[in-house]
Amino acid sequence: MSEFDVIVVGAGPAGASAAIKLASAKVNVLLVDRADPPGSKNVSGGVLWGDSLTQVAPDWEKGPVERYVEAKGVSFLTKDSRISLDFRSKKFGEYKSGYTVLRTKFDAWLAKKAKDSGVMLVSGVTVDKIAMKDGKAVGVEQGGETITSDAVILAEGANSRIAYDSGLKRKPTDRNTALGVKEIIKLPEKTITERFGLTSPKMGFASEFVLGFLEGGVRAGGFLYTNKESLSIGAVISMAELRKNNKTYSFNVIEQFKEHPFVAPLLEGGRVEEYSAHLVPEGGISADSLNGNGYMIAGDAAGFTFSNGLVLQGMNYAIVSGIVAAESFLEKKEKGIQAGANFANYTENLSKTFVMKDMMNFKGIDKLTWSKYVHQTLPSIAEEAMLNMFSENGQPKKHLYKILTKSMSSHEESKLGMAMELLKMLRRM
Amino acid sequence: MGLKIVVMIKQVPDSQEVVIDPVTFTLNRSAARNVINPADENAIEAALRIKDKLPDTHITVITMGPPFAETALLDAMARGVDDGLLVSDRAFAGADTYPTGLTLAATITKIGDVDMIFAGEESTDSSTGHVGPGVAEFLGIEQASYTSNSWIEDGYVYAERELEDGIETVKMKPPSLITVVTNANVPRNATLRMKIDAIRKGIKTWTLADIELKPEWVGLKGSPTVVKSMRTMNEKKREGKKFKAGEMDKFVDELVSKGILKL
Amino acid sequence: MVGLVNAEPPEKLEEYKNVLIFLETRQGKLAKPGLEMISVGSAIAHKVNEELIGVILGNDIDDLVQEAGEYGCDRVIGLKSKELKDFRTIPYSVCMADLIAELKPNIALIPATRNGRDLASRIAVKSKTGVTADCTELDIDPTERILMARRPTYGESTLAEILCKKHRPQMATARPGIFSVPEKVPGRKFQSEIRKTTVKKENLKKEIVSFKPKSTLDLTSSKIIVSGGLGLGKPSGFEMLEKLAAEIDGKVGASRPTVDMGWIGRDHQVGQTGQSVRPDIYFACGISGKAQHIMGMRLSKNIVSINTDPEAEINSISDYIITEDLYKVIPELIEAIKKKKGGAIAPAAAKSA
Numbered sequence A: 001m002s003e004f005d006v007i008v009v010g011a012g013p014a015g016a017s018a019a020i021k022l023a024s025a026k027v028n029v030l031l032v033d034r035a036d037p038p039g040s041k042n043v044s045g046g047v048l049w050g051d052s053l054t055q056v057a058p059d060w061e062k063g064p065v066e067r068y069v070e071a072k073g074v075s076f077l078t079k080d081s082r083i084s085l086d087f088r089s090k091k092f093g094e095y096k097s098g099y100t101v102l103r104t105k106f107d108a109w110l111a112k113k114a115k116d117s118g119v120m121l122v123s124g125v126t127v128d129k130i131a132m133k134d135g136k137a138v139g140v141e142q143g144g145e146t147i148t149s150d151a152v153i154l155a156e157g158a159n160s161r162i163a164y165d166s167g168l169k170r171k172p173t174d175r176n177t178a179l180g181v182k183e184i185i186k187l188p189e190k191t192i193t194e195r196f197g198l199t200s201p202k203m204g205f206a207s208e209f210v211l212g213f214l215e216g217g218v219r220a221g222g223f224l225y226t227n228k229e230s231l232s233i234g235a236v237i238s239m240a241e242l243r244k245n246n247k248t249y250s251f252n253v254i255e256q257f258k259e260h261p262f263v264a265p266l267l268e269g270g271r272v273e274e275y276s277a278h279l280v281p282e283g284g285i286s287a288d289s290l291n292g293n294g295y296m297i298a299g300d301a302a303g304f305t306f307s308n309g310l311v312l313q314g315m316n317y318a319i320v321s322g323i324v325a326a327e328s329f330l331e332k333k334e335k336g337i338q339a340g341a342n343f344a345n346y347t348e349n350l351s352k353t354f355v356m357k358d359m360m361n362f363k364g365i366d367k368l369t370w371s372k373y374v375h376q377t378l379p380s381i382a383e384e385a386m387l388n389m390f391s392e393n394g395q396p397k398k399h400l401y402k403i404l405t406k407s408m409s410s411h412e413e414s415k416l417g418m419a420m421e422l423l424k425m426l427r428r429m
Numbered sequence B: 001m002g003l004k005i006v007v008m009i010k011q012v013p014d015s016q017e018v019v020i021d022p023v024t025f026t027l028n029r030s031a032a033r034n035v036i037n038p039a040d041e042n043a044i045e046a047a048l049r050i051k052d053k054l055p056d057t058h059i060t061v062i063t064m065g066p067p068f069a070e071t072a073l074l075d076a077m078a079r080g081v082d083d084g085l086l087v088s089d090r091a092f093a094g095a096d097t098y099p100t101g102l103t104l105a106a107t108i109t110k111i112g113d114v115d116m117i118f119a120g121e122e123s124t125d126s127s128t129g130h131v132g133p134g135v136a137e138f139l140g141i142e143q144a145s146y147t148s149n150s151w152i153e154d155g156y157v158y159a160e161r162e163l164e165d166g167i168e169t170v171k172m173k174p175p176s177l178i179t180v181v182t183n184a185n186v187p188r189n190a191t192l193r194m195k196i197d198a199i200r201k202g203i204k205t206w207t208l209a210d211i212e213l214k215p216e217w218v219g220l221k222g223s224p225t226v227v228k229s230m231r232t233m234n235e236k237k238r239e240g241k242k243f244k245a246g247e248m249d250k251f252v253d254e255l256v257s258k259g260i261l262k263l
Numbered sequence C: 001m002v003g004l005v006n007a008e009p010p011e012k013l014e015e016y017k018n019v020l021i022f023l024e025t026r027q028g029k030l031a032k033p034g035l036e037m038i039s040v041g042s043a044i045a046h047k048v049n050e051e052l053i054g055v056i057l058g059n060d061i062d063d064l065v066q067e068a069g070e071y072g073c074d075r076v077i078g079l080k081s082k083e084l085k086d087f088r089t090i091p092y093s094v095c096m097a098d099l100i101a102e103l104k105p106n107i108a109l110i111p112a113t114r115n116g117r118d119l120a121s122r123i124a125v126k127s128k129t130g131v132t133a134d135c136t137e138l139d140i141d142p143t144e145r146i147l148m149a150r151r152p153t154y155g156e157s158t159l160a161e162i163l164c165k166k167h168r169p170q171m172a173t174a175r176p177g178i179f180s181v182p183e184k185v186p187g188r189k190f191q192s193e194i195r196k197t198t199v200k201k202e203n204l205k206k207e208i209v210s211f212k213p214k215s216t217l218d219l220t221s222s223k224i225i226v227s228g229g230l231g232l233g234k235p236s237g238f239e240m241l242e243k244l245a246a247e248i249d250g251k252v253g254a255s256r257p258t259v260d261m262g263w264i265g266r267d268h269q270v271g272q273t274g275q276s277v278r279p280d281i282y283f284a285c286g287i288s289g290k291a292q293h294i295m296g297m298r299l300s301k302n303i304v305s306i307n308t309d310p311e312a313e314i315n316s317i318s319d320y321i322i323t324e325d326l327y328k329v330i331p332e333l334i335e336a337i338k339k340k341k342g343g344a345i346a347p348a349a350a351k352s353a
């Protein structure tokens, strides 16, 4: 007899969702997180997209959410300009956008939910590894002791030490990892609502930025989200980029971003309250197999992150994969589970959800979005074109097409090549 | 023969996470999580070291505090303490050091036959260092405060007190109370197994009725002192004038001309 | 032993008069924190036309009693006994509480040193009164004769005023290094009284087995402090700070982690768990300025921060900010000081020639 039915490692969105789902079905669950309280070391830019959490925590929108995203933007930054698409819609009522959240608060709340639904929650201990016996996961090991369970759900996040150490996952290469750095900047609620032109203090703004202007041509993406009384601002830099420009520390990138002439005013008067950095898996599924004998891997640990170098999404995938892992356990349990059973049904069940579909559809998109075209060429063409269009220099106005071709011809790339890239991008996004 | 030990602990906001607002100089404690008062962790460790030598020793960790102080007790139990006892009652709220000491002393009396009591040198949120000695006085027992080391030998308690001008070693008979300085030792970590066991075992809770004190003797009502007012400290405005490498002559001139440095 | 009873207010508050202070001794001498009680205690007593009564416990105390008078006590009481030679909690607290019961002081002040705090709380419980810990400001309301005891709380950012209206004496422990030591006036008039006492055997159960004195560094009275933090990067960094300190007649302080790592002795530590200092100038070299450190030095008259990080927290409370590598800038600073000194001496030398 195992001591627990399931041990869930990691109380992030993936682990907590799995644990709640299991406990609600009267399963005996142990949820372990290395941070105390759980989530106190977790980092996210901070938009929880969609409403998958409703399945395990129907009241979550009344929980510690910050603002509902009614304004969504994408901006390209050149040295002197900002070219933005700013989309605001009343229809974000019917079409679910997302809520900004602060992870320290949000994760602690979710973990408490898990505890209240009957999960045994242990925080402040780092699990060393999965305990394996005859090729089957039979529990977890910590401090030289084994705690047994019929199944293990590994939801340890992007920094998946256990998965590597247990040989469940290849060590990441520079190419498929990025570093996310983030600051929380305190500002009064009213200032935020006014400065971002929001319709109420409950409404928020979320924008991604292409940081094409960085020193030395470093390619990085930025984000800026509004919380109730703070802004989350951050940058995502691929490890390869960091390594190539070994002088450009992550710190420097976020500083340059913050000091951009059309970003700085948005932050004015704010005070940095928190600084954090975290790994981000890029380029989709990284686990060799999402399941095995006695275990399932969920959330970032499995590589369920959507990142195109601009948008970073993972919490929604983490939640769904956690819930599916729990359901897959319940399915097996109904049939009378054996310790160390194979959870192939998890991978199958997942493939029916948007998690896997997104992973497949957007495979490789990062290569494009990290490209020089997106970061430097396109923005500078656009900048030139806009300046031509929107400035008055005493010359007769030209047609847009002419402006564009003129701007483009001043770049080395062939028109055809550029058009191809544009097309590729549109098709993929 | 083992001993019966009580460790008194307090849950406080983590002072590592408490940040001072550089503008208003107020403390932002809201973000801070609650932890065991650092010196109390050393007190727990000091007690556990006695138990390491005398395995029949039984250690109870007690706290007077709100229900959520349970986590501090569980944390202590996970390190090897046998029992956790929460003394919690609305009536205890607002206590200064006198009724805090009285409440804890009444709890220890009720536990009965306690040989040794450990406390931290002071708490990071009240930082009086008065509660430990107060308890010893209520119980009428010997004490050694600010200790960095303590042990049992031939039925005596030995303790090394870290004083401003030297280290004093004292010897006393149990029952006695010891307060422990931060840095006295390195507190051990709890394992997952021990944390699980502690949660399964759970803590005990006593209320005012259990310790048989009058309601008007405890909490705010039983406190001789009252906080009349709080004001933020008058901060000197600091200019933050900048000097670079290569400008040290200029810098020294400035300090000397302002009379800050007299060479 | 008082037993498990509450703090009991006395019936006639007006019976309680005068300010009593505990004059702590260390190794047979009056200790500085005790002398500091004389300046603050007499200011309070004289404001309401009462007396300052100093109390000394020990064996060889005749000279100390004389000295305490010269420092400014209106009245000095010495309790003399072989058993009181060394500080021990129970005999000391019994003697003090008995004296308080006899003299009925309105206020009793004790230095917030380690032995002072060890003692104060027990006296308060015996006397069934309250005690405000670690005060940095003490004053009296002249009409009600209520002690206004102020102490920093919440990491020194706020000052709480704490009153003990109904219980007597109104007790406080006062933080060392905050109040000044008064000037000694030989021949000053005061009353004195040395009483021989005995201590009951049952109160002498604790034995002092040994005492290993350690040389202590008192930073609280230095006018110039050069402090180093983890930014020094290595223990030898303190040698450079010693050089700077020597040049300007200052003392060397340290942040706690450097002490924990054994780079420098614990008596150099400044901060919440170290010494509280308020020099004319405090050089923070490679110190980030975490709350616990700032607590111990933010009352410094001038603060200089030398730190590579322009955002270091210490900068927000600094008068001078030098955003540079300390290994680059401190040698330069030492040179600049030497040069300045040379320059200052030259004209003087010229004159005398």
Ligand SMILES: Cc1cc2nc3c(=O)[nH]c(=O)nc-3n(C[C@H](O)[C@H](O)[C@H](O)COP(=O)(O)OP(=O)(O)OC[C@H]3O[C@@H](n4cnc5c(N)ncnc54)[C@H](O)[C@@H]3O)c2cc1C
Pocket: A009, A010, A011, A012, A013, A014, A015, A032, A033, A034, A035, A038, A039, A041, A042, A043, A044, A045, A046, A047, A048, A049, A125, A126, A127, A128, A155, A156, A157, A158, A161, A162, A180, A181, A182, A234, A235, A278, A279, A280, A298, A299, A300, A301, A304, A305, A312, A313, A314, A315, A316, A318
């Ligand atoms: C800068 C940045 C910005 C982002 N922005 C967004 C965004 O706006 N929207 C979005 O949806 N996603 C965003 N993401 C991605 C998102 O944060 C992750 O996809 C999501 O947190 C994954 O959830 P998880 O539960 O799998 O892992 P995590 O949230 O990383 O949780 C893992 C948990 O496991 C614990 N743990 C790890 N190892 C152990 C161990 N050995 N023993 C015990 N416990 C362990 C950790 O303490 C942690 O609590 C962002 C990420 C970064 C870095």
Ligand SMILES: Cc1cc2nc3c(=O)[nH]c(=O)nc-3n(C[C@H](O)[C@H](O)[C@H](O)COP(=O)(O)OP(=O)(O)OC[C@H]3O[C@@H](n4cnc5c(N)ncnc54)[C@H](O)[C@@H]3O)c2cc1C
Pocket: B015, B016, B038, B124, B182, C228, C229, C230, C231, C232, C233, C254, C255, C256, C257, C258, C269, C270, C271, C272, C273, C274, C285, C286, C287, C288, C289, C290, C291, C292, C293, C296, C306, C307, C308, C309, C312, C324, C325, C326, C327
């Ligand atoms: C209960 C408790 C009590 C405590 N009590 C105290 C106390 O009494 N006193 C105390 O000090 N701390 C105390 N602390 C610890 C405190 O929280 C901080 O950890 C500590 O003050 C940090 O020390 P630091 O500034 O030396 O190190 P760090 O925080 O590591 O800062 C080092 C600084 O050096 C700078 N630097 C690095 N290299 C260079 C260079 N070459 N040139 C110039 N600058 C450089 C860095 O930018 C950084 O700002 C206590 C903590 C707790 C929990």
Ligand SMILES: Nc1ncnc2c1ncn2[C@@H]1O[C@H](COP(=O)(O)O)[C@@H](O)[C@H]1O
Pocket: B008, B009, B010, B037, B039, B040, B043, B062, B063, B064, B065, B097, B100, B104, B118, B119, B120, B121, B122, B123, B124, B126, B127, B128, B129, B130, B131, B132
């Ligand atoms: N409410 C409490 N419950 C248990 N122990 C306490 C409590 N308050 C203080 N103590 C103990 O007394 C010590 C000194 O606290 P303080 O006098 O508040 O500085 C602490 O380190 C604890 O060991």
